Amino acid sequence: MSFIDLIATASFGIESVVARELQALGYTDTRTDTGRVHFRADEKAIAVTNIRLRSADRVLLRVGGFRATTFDELFEGTKALDWDAWLPENAEFPVNGKSVHSTLFSVSDCQAIVKKAIVEKMKSRYRRQWFAEDGPKYKIEVSLLKDEATLTIDTSGAGLHKRGYRPLTAAAPLRETLAAAMIQLSVWNPQRTLWDPFCGSGTIPIEAALLATNTAPGLNREFAAQRWHRVPKSLWNQAREEARALVVSDQPLQIIATDIDPEVLSMARYHAKLAGLEGKIHFQQADVADLQSSRKYGVIICNPPYGERLGEQREAEALYGVMKKRFHLLDTWSFYVLTSHPRFEWIFGRKAERRRKLYNGKIECQFYQYLGPRPPRPKGPSAE
Incomplete structure (x- = not known):
C-alpha cells in the first residue's frame, strides 16, 4: 500500500488532543494547523482512525493543494490531481466549499468549477461523456484559505461524534x-x-x-469509505478485530x-x-x-x-x-x-x-x- 495524506479535523482548542491520539495509534508524522491535524499513512489508516479516534470530527483524504487566484488556476489545478486513483466510474461526488481571505470568494462558483474539472478528468480517464453518479459517495470539499486551495474527500460520512449509542438527546447536548x-x-x-x-x-x-x-x-x-474500492472490506474487518482485541x-x-x-x-x-x-x-x-x-x-x-x-x-x-x-x-x-x-x-x-x-x-x-x-x-x- 502507498502512503497518502490524511487530515483529522478537530474543533478549535483540541487539535493537540487529536495529535496525541494519532501518535498513540502509531501515526507520528503529524502537523497541526487550526482545526486540522495532518498526517501521512497508508489506506488502512482510514479504517483505523475512523474507528479509534475519540476527539476528531472527521478524517479527510487530502487529494492535493495549489495556489489559485483565478478560476482558470482553480480549474487547471483541480484537473491535474489524481482523481481517477480514488473515484470509480460510477462514483457520486458532490462538491462543497468554503473560502476565507481569498480572491475567489464566491463559494458556489468555486464548487461549480471544481465539479467541472473533476468531470473533465473523469471523461479523459473513463472514455465517456456522462456519469450516472449512482455508486459509492465521495464527498469532496474545496477549501480556499489565503488563495491556497486544498481538495479533500470525506472518508467518515456522518461526523465522528455520532458513535451510535445516543439516539436520544437532552437539551443542549455536549458532543x-x-x-x-x-x-x-x-x-x-x-x-x-x-x-x-x-x-x-x-x-x-x-x-x-x-x-x-x-x-x-x-x-x-x-463510514463513507467502507464502500470505496481503495479501502477494501478486509482492511475494515482487520481494523475492527484489532480494536476489539484491545478492549x-x-x-x-x-x-x-x-x-x-x-x-x-x-x-x-x-x-x-x-x-x-x-x-x-x-x-x-x-x-x-x-x-x-x-x-x-x-x-x-x-x-x-x-x-x-x-x-x-x-x-x-x-x-x-x-x-x-x-x-x-x-x-x-x-x-x-x-x-x-x-x-x-x-x-x-x-x-x-x-x-x-x-x-x-x-x-x-x-x-x-x-x-x-x-x-x-x-x-x-x-x-x-
Whole structure:
C-alpha cells in the first residue's frame, strides 16, 4: 500500500488532543494547523482512525493543494490531481466549499468549477461523456484559505461524534468528541473517581468509560469509505478485530453520574446500555447542592448550564454559587468545568490554574481547570 495524506479535523482548542491520539495509534508524522491535524499513512489508516479516534470530527483524504487566484488556476489545478486513483466510474461526488481571505470568494462558483474539472478528468480517464453518479459517495470539499486551495474527500460520512449509542438527546447536548477531549485534558485516570454532577444524557461518563476500557468509539457504526474500492472490506474487518482485541472489559471503574432530572438520568442509563457499559457507571438522581464524598483525589468533569438564554443567567449564577460551596468541601479533588459564562471564576470564588478556549457547538466557552493535590504513590516492595 502507498502512503497518502490524511487530515483529522478537530474543533478549535483540541487539535493537540487529536495529535496525541494519532501518535498513540502509531501515526507520528503529524502537523497541526487550526482545526486540522495532518498526517501521512497508508489506506488502512482510514479504517483505523475512523474507528479509534475519540476527539476528531472527521478524517479527510487530502487529494492535493495549489495556489489559485483565478478560476482558470482553480480549474487547471483541480484537473491535474489524481482523481481517477480514488473515484470509480460510477462514483457520486458532490462538491462543497468554503473560502476565507481569498480572491475567489464566491463559494458556489468555486464548487461549480471544481465539479467541472473533476468531470473533465473523469471523461479523459473513463472514455465517456456522462456519469450516472449512482455508486459509492465521495464527498469532496474545496477549501480556499489565503488563495491556497486544498481538495479533500470525506472518508467518515456522518461526523465522528455520532458513535451510535445516543439516539436520544437532552437539551443542549455536549458532543461526544468534545467530552472525550475534556476527559483527556484532565488528570483523571481509571484509578481515580470521576464524577459528573450534571450528567444529562450521559456523554461525559460514557466517554470516560469507553476511554478507560480502551473501547474504540467507532466500533458499531459505518463510514463513507467502507464502500470505496481503495479501502477494501478486509482492511475494515482487520481494523475492527484489532480494536476489539484491545478492549479491557474487566477494568474496575469508579465513575459516578448524577443529575437532578430523573428523565434525563433514565436516558443516560439507556445510552450507557447501548454503549455496552451497563454496570460500569453508577447513575443516581441527585442535586448538586447535596454533593459530598468521603473519597479522596477524585475528579469532577462537568458541563453545567451556561445561562445563555434570557432570564436563565441568574439561575446559572445561583447554581455556580452552590457549586462553590459543595466543590470546595472536596479539598483533595480536581475540578474541570466547561461554561460560557464570563464571570464564572468570580462567582466560583477561585481563579483556575489553567483555562482553555473551547467551542461547544458554536458557543465560545472556557474550560476551567482546578488542580487538586496529587494522590500519594502506592507503596511497593521497594519502598519497604
